Amino acid sequence: MPETSPLIRSLRAAVEAAPADVPLRLHLAGLLLDAGQQADAVTEVAIALQQAPSDAEARALMVRAVGAAAPVEGSAPVETSTEPEGAATFNWGAAADQVKDVIPPRFVEEPLTEPLTTDGSGDPDGSPAWDVDAPGSVRLADVGGMREVKDRLEAAFLAPLRNPELRALYGKSLRGGLLLYGPPGCGKTFVARAVAGELGASFLSVSVNDVLDMWIGNSERNMHELFQTARRQAPCVVFLDELDALGGKRSRTQSAGMRNTVNQLLTELDGIDGGANEGVFVLAATNVPWDVDIALRRPGRFDRTLLVLPPDAPAREAILRYHLRERPIEKVDLGKLVKMTDGLSGADLAHLCETAAETALLDSVRTGVVRMIGMKDLVEAAKQTIPSTEPWFASARNVAMYANDGGMYDDLVAYLKKRRKL
CATH class of the missing domain: 1.10.8.60 (Helicase, Ruva Protein; domain 3)
Structure with a gap:
C-alpha cells in the first residue's frame, strides 16, 4: 500500500485531530509498516507508548517495527517472567535511544535528589516558588460581548486607576478587591487576565492547592509569601481562584489550620501598613459567594462584587x-x-x-x-449539550429569594427575573 493512499492520508488527519487516541495511532502505524515506511511507523508507535507504556499491542508493534536490537555491551540480560511473548529479546533501552529525537521525555522534571526538609516541601528553605506571568496581551476588547461586565469593571476598577488626578480630586480609594462570582465555566479567569492586561500588570493566579499545606503553619506562610511576591512584582494582579475554598466561613470550619489561613488572608489584604499593597490589585472568583467568610466581604477587602453570567x-x-x-x-x-x-x-x-x-x-x-x-x-x-449552569441557578435562586441581605445579590435577582427563573 503506497504512502499516498487515501486511507493513510485520512488516518493521518484523524490522528492529528485526536492525538490521544492510541488504537487509532497504532492502526496507522500498522498500515505504515505494511507500506514499508518503517521510520514513520516507529515514530507513531513511540508516541503511542509514551501515552500507554503498558499497551501490549503497542509493544508488539514496536518489536515488529524496530526488530530485536543487538545487545548493548555490558548490559544485564532482560528478565522474561513478566513480559509478553516476544519482548524477552527486545532491548527497550536501545529502542528509546533510537526514537529520543522524535518524542519528548515522558517526565519534564528530574527526580528529586535533595532530601525532604522537616516541613515536607523538598525545598531547603521551604519557600514556595510562585509563577508570576509577565504582562499579557489580553485586553477587555478581546472578551466577546459581556458589555455589562466590562462597564462595571470600568466604573469600579479601571477608570479610577487610569485617572489618578480625578481619583485624588474625588477622594476615590483603590483599597479593596473585586470578587467575581457566577456559574462555573463562564470566563471569570479570562476576565481577570484581561484586567491584568488592561493595567499592564503581572498576573499571579493562585488556587487552594498552591496555599494549603498539611504541616502546621505552612499554609499561613505560603499565603504571606504569595503577597510578598506580588508586592515585589508590583504592579501585579493577584487572582485567588475558588475563594470559598481559601476563605470559607470560619464558623463552619472545624480545622484550626483553615481558620488560621483565613486570618492570614485577612491580614495580607489589609497590608502590614498603609502602603504595603501599593500596586497590588486583588481579584477573586467563586461559584458560591454566600460561602465566603463575611469578614472578607467588608469594606476595604472584597467589598465590590461582579456577577459573571453565561455569555450573551x-x-x-x-x-x-x-x-x-x-x-x-x-x-x-x-x-x-x-x-x-x-x-x-x-x-x-x-x-x-x-x-x-x-x-x-x-x-x-x-x-x-x-x-x-x-x-x-x-x-x-x-x-x-445540556447547560451545565442549571444546577448553579437552582441553588442561587434560593439565595436570591431568602438571603439577599443588603441587596448584595440584586444583580442576580434582576437576571433571574429577566429569565423568568424567579
Whole structure:
C-alpha cells in the first residue's frame, strides 16, 4: 500500500485531530509498516507508548517495527517472567535511544535528589516558588460581548486607576478587591487576565492547592509569601481562584489550620501598613459567594462584587468562532447556532465544538475519506449539550429569594427575573 493512499492520508488527519487516541495511532502505524515506511511507523508507535507504556499491542508493534536490537555491551540480560511473548529479546533501552529525537521525555522534571526538609516541601528553605506571568496581551476588547461586565469593571476598577488626578480630586480609594462570582465555566479567569492586561500588570493566579499545606503553619506562610511576591512584582494582579475554598466561613470550619489561613488572608489584604499593597490589585472568583467568610466581604477587602453570567449572543459568537477557527468546517451558520445555544456557558460551547469534531472524525475513520465539519454536526451537538449552569441557578435562586441581605445579590435577582427563573 503506497504512502499516498487515501486511507493513510485520512488516518493521518484523524490522528492529528485526536492525538490521544492510541488504537487509532497504532492502526496507522500498522498500515505504515505494511507500506514499508518503517521510520514513520516507529515514530507513531513511540508516541503511542509514551501515552500507554503498558499497551501490549503497542509493544508488539514496536518489536515488529524496530526488530530485536543487538545487545548493548555490558548490559544485564532482560528478565522474561513478566513480559509478553516476544519482548524477552527486545532491548527497550536501545529502542528509546533510537526514537529520543522524535518524542519528548515522558517526565519534564528530574527526580528529586535533595532530601525532604522537616516541613515536607523538598525545598531547603521551604519557600514556595510562585509563577508570576509577565504582562499579557489580553485586553477587555478581546472578551466577546459581556458589555455589562466590562462597564462595571470600568466604573469600579479601571477608570479610577487610569485617572489618578480625578481619583485624588474625588477622594476615590483603590483599597479593596473585586470578587467575581457566577456559574462555573463562564470566563471569570479570562476576565481577570484581561484586567491584568488592561493595567499592564503581572498576573499571579493562585488556587487552594498552591496555599494549603498539611504541616502546621505552612499554609499561613505560603499565603504571606504569595503577597510578598506580588508586592515585589508590583504592579501585579493577584487572582485567588475558588475563594470559598481559601476563605470559607470560619464558623463552619472545624480545622484550626483553615481558620488560621483565613486570618492570614485577612491580614495580607489589609497590608502590614498603609502602603504595603501599593500596586497590588486583588481579584477573586467563586461559584458560591454566600460561602465566603463575611469578614472578607467588608469594606476595604472584597467589598465590590461582579456577577459573571453565561455569555450573551455576541460572546457566544466570539467563543464559537474561536473554537472552530482551526477546524475544517464548511457552510456553518453562526447566527443560527448562536440562537440555539442561549444559556450555555463558555465551557459548554467548547464541548459542543469538540463533540461536532468527534462526530466528523469518526465518520472519516469509518469511510476512509476525510470530510468537513458541517452545520448538521454542530446542530446535533447543540441538541445533546445540556447547560451545565442549571444546577448553579437552582441553588442561587434560593439565595436570591431568602438571603439577599443588603441587596448584595440584586444583580442576580434582576437576571433571574429577566429569565423568568424567579
